[in-house]
Amino acid sequence: MMTQNLLVELLVEELPPKSLKQLGQSFAQLLAASLEAQELMNQNAVVTAFATPRRLAVHIGNVAAQAADKAITQKLMPVKVGLDAQGQATPPLLKKLASLGADASVVPQLKRELDGKTETLFWDSIATGTSLTDGLQKALQETITQLPISKVMTYQLADGWQSVNFVRPVHALVALHGADIVSVNILGLQAGRETQGHRFAAKINPIVLHNADSYAQQLSTEGAVIASFAERRAEITRQLTSAAAREQLTLINDDALLDEVTALVEHPNVLVGTFDAAFLQVPQECLILTMKANQKYFPLLDAQGKLANKFLLVSNIRPIDPAQVIAGNERVVRSRLADAKFFFDQDRKKTLASRVPELDEVIYHNKLGVQGQRMHYVRAIAKMIGQQLNGEILANQAYTAAMLAKTDLLTGMVGEFPELQGIMGRYYAQYDGLGNDIAFAIEDHYKPRFAGDDLPRNEVGICLALADKLEILVGMFGIGEIPTGDKDPFALRRHALGVVRILIEKKLPLELNTLIMQTASIFNDQMIENQWSKSYFDWKKKSEMKALAVGVRGLNIKEESTGRLLEFIYERLAGSLREQGYTAEEVDAVLSLNPQNLSDIPKRLAAVRSFAVLPEAVSLAAANKRVGNILKKTEGDTSAEVNSSLLQEPAEQKLYDVLIDLSIEIDGALFARDYITYLQILAVLKLPVDTFFDHVMVNVDNESLRNNRLALLRELHDTMNRIADLSKLAT
Incomplete structure (x- = not known):
């Protein structure tokens, strides 16, 4: 049967940039899978996805106008039900045949075969292949409902009466089989051959597509749009690398940012901007995060790995003179960096130690009390671990680091950028003159934050990281907050793997069961009185916090909870070891002894x-x-x-x-x-x-x-x- 290439496009309003890549891939895969299931395309056909801020499209090779007919055998009913004593069709059989588009004339053609122990009537027929129009209509409907859309919009159609749901309003539908329009409709739109190019740079609008194969070329030459997400991303990467090289600076690699920017532009143009070098007095992590998160800029580093006062921006337009575009972006980034500098300057007016009482204002968990209460436990655990690893000096350092570990959560900078927790604690600790052992421990106690992340770089950080994770694990298991299925709101799986990695990779001579039991003992035995300060609480708030603290002091971590926690950690360990290439038998042989x-x-x-x-x-x-x-x-x-x-x-x-x-x-x-x-x-x-x-x-x-x-x-x-x-x- 003759085949031609198929193109389908949805022209929409600006799609969510963080989900565009996945939407584009899913649209292509789901549509192709449905057509393949209906035998309108070969499983080896080339499927090409397109995705820009304003469109989702797919090009599929060798799609048939109609699926091939095929012979089918249908089971009807037992012979004694379908035929009377004279061998004539009964009403139930005639009704069944009518539902299949047949009549009494096919009765002589019916076969009698055993179905188990029952003699049954079967009908051999030829099923007409699905037409592309019907098949594509079904495929579109299935695809629209199955797209990974977290939140849909409800909007009215042009008639002003009907409403439909989609991630963003859709304005046009293109469906071309070769040069022919496939007569399908979806979301209140009838398929055609017209699409739109770039809002400002297109030479022609609307663009009338010649055929399915001219789509990408016409969008590029007539519409100033790079339709392929992958090609647009590669072009942005090329321009970024080239611009950084011209400035003799190094680009910071960030795949997530690159994907997001690719989803924001159709006609990328990389430009170089600058900002006042005075802002470089602010920790570079703050400046980098500000530029990335707020403005989607690409920061640049010098030969020493320090942040330069230049950045790259990706514009969606290409004016003859880009000076105004650059100047506008520089004005915006200046105000953003000024905000970061303000937070940094204000935060340093108070020491981390002076913020410790404020932790009593922060509710950690309704069954576990306030953050200040929690950090009392972490201090005791960190000190215990430090004592076991290297004696009194390390124990005291770990205690001090634990006391200050969460105080940067109360700073303006971390309030604005939560991603900087720990990092800002390190900077403020150094500014307070606490030394690198304490400062680096405050930053590193969150590590490892993800698979492959670095571990704490010094002994104090190791003690604090272990203490923080053990307190979370023992506390949460103690109150029954155990992960189920995909739900793990307190990231206990990550914390368990963190404990495992630190113990193994740092070669610590500590026993897991002992650590858990000692942590549980601290929960059960340590009676902690919070230090309440009138400068932070009014009487009502103070009473509420004290009630929480009293509840925590009554917490009793039972042996059953610690047993479940041990099992949970070994399960995470087993999975991690298998991912590292060990066989299930090898892992089972070692872990079955619960070392x-x-x-x-x-x-x-x-x-x-x-x-x-x-x-x-x-x-x-x-x-x-x-x-x-x-x-x-x-x-x-x-x-x-x-x-x-x-x-x-x-x-x-x-x-x-x-x-x-x-x-x-x-x-x-x-x-x-x-x-x-x-x-x-x-x-x-x-x-x-x-x-x-x-x-x-x-x-x-x-x-x-x-x-x-x-x-x-x-x-x-x-x-x-x-x-x-x-x-x-x-x-």
């Missing part, structure tokens, strides 16, 4: 992987599983120790002797945490273990012999499973 020192886990995994390639591994893993099953069935019957005088069979005596001979060597490897050597030593057990099971009956009638052999198996099982549960490797 408390997480810094050991990479070594254990490496040892398991090394063991698994040994020739003896398969046999030993299977034997280990067999031993485990035997011991499970006889729990409580095992003797505490092996009595060598009761070892009657040569095979059990040999196994016992090998275990005794290995004990010194494997204990040394275990002490040195040389887990690879430990598991490789176990290879010598293959022969005595196999011989034992070939020649020794464990469950004999003699109770003393039976219990002694079970004790021997217990010792074997313990020896084999100190690093990992090797039975998990058994196939």
Whole structure:
């Protein structure tokens, strides 16, 4: 059947820039999938998406005008229901045939076949292929309803009576199959061949499209529009890179900003702007965020990685003299940077320490009290961790950092730009003369904030980051705020992975279970009286806050909650390890022992992987599983120790002797945490273990012999499973 290329376009008012890329991709994919399901296009057809601020479009290759006819077999009804005693069609059968577009004339053609045990009537017919008009109409309706639109607009159609819903009002619909218009309609619009180019730079408006294949070229030459999102993005990148090179500066890479700017322009033109160098006294993170978030500008860095007083802007117009465009943007950025400088200057008039009492004004959670209350716990946890890691000096530094960690939330700069929390705390701490150990810890205690993020850079930051995350996890699990499905409003999954990464990658000699129990103990045992200040509260507010604080002091973290939290953390750890390339069997073998020192886990995994390639591994893993099953069935019957005088069979005596001979060597490897050597030593057990099971009956009638052999198996099982549960490797 003859095919031609298809073009479909929705011409709309300006679409949300942060969702344009996804909308464009989804529009193309959903429309193509529907047409493919209706057999109007081949699954290998080339699908090209277009998306600009004012349009969603798709070009699909080799679309048929009508799908091919196909033979179908339809089950009708049991023979005894469809035919009477004389073999004539009954009313139910005639009604069924009529619903399928047939009549009594097809009754002789019906087939009788068994459907299970029932003889049933079947009808073989030819289904006419769907026409492109009908198929595209259905595809458009399905696509419009399935687009990932978070919030729709309701607007009136031109007749003034009807209303429709879409992300933005749609003004035109184009549907071309080759050069022919496909007669479809959607959102109150009939398909045509006219579209619009750039609002100001188009040579022709409206643009009359010749055919489906001329779309991108006509929009470019006649409409001054780069229709492809990817091509427009590449052109902006090229211009940005070129402009930065001319200025001998470096562009800050930001894919999200680049996508957003690509979604704001149809005819990109990169220009260079400047601002007063005096603003560079403000922390560059503030200036960069101001330019990116508020103005969608691209900041530039000098050779030393410092912010330059120049920036790149992407204009949607190309005037002969761009000076006015540049000057207008410079005026706007000047006022924005002045705001940032004002916040910075005002914030430095108060020290971080003077802001600590204000944390008692900030409600953290209705069941966990105010932020000031919470930070009392974090201080105690941070001090505890510091004491365990490096003694009193680190403990006191961690305590000080914890006391100040959240005070920058009360500053004007962070109030304006929440993304700067921690960063501004570091700057203000340095301005207060607190030193880099404390300052960097305040910035780093939020880390890691996402997958692949850096970890805290010093010991104080490590203590504080762990304390902050442990307090959140233990507190939230203690009040039953546990993530379910996709809902995790307090980012507990991220905090759990943060704890895991810090313990493992920083190789900390801290046990996870102990940390959680100590944190829970601080919640349960520490009675904290808030320091109330009349300068911050009126009597009513003070009473409300005290009521919250009293509720928190009564919080009791139960063992059940900490158990669920441990399980939750191990689940996150297991998922993370699998993403790193470890097999499910390797991860299960190590984590099934619930190792408390997480810094050991990479070594254990490496040892398991090394063991698994040994020739003896398969046999030993299977034997280990067999031993485990035997011991499970006889729990409580095992003797505490092996009595060598009761070892009657040569095979059990040999196994016992090998275990005794290995004990010194494997204990040394275990002490040195040389887990690879430990598991490789176990290879010598293959022969005595196999011989034992070939020649020794464990469950004999003699109770003393039976219990002694079970004790021997217990010792074997313990020896084999100190690093990992090797039975998990058994196939």
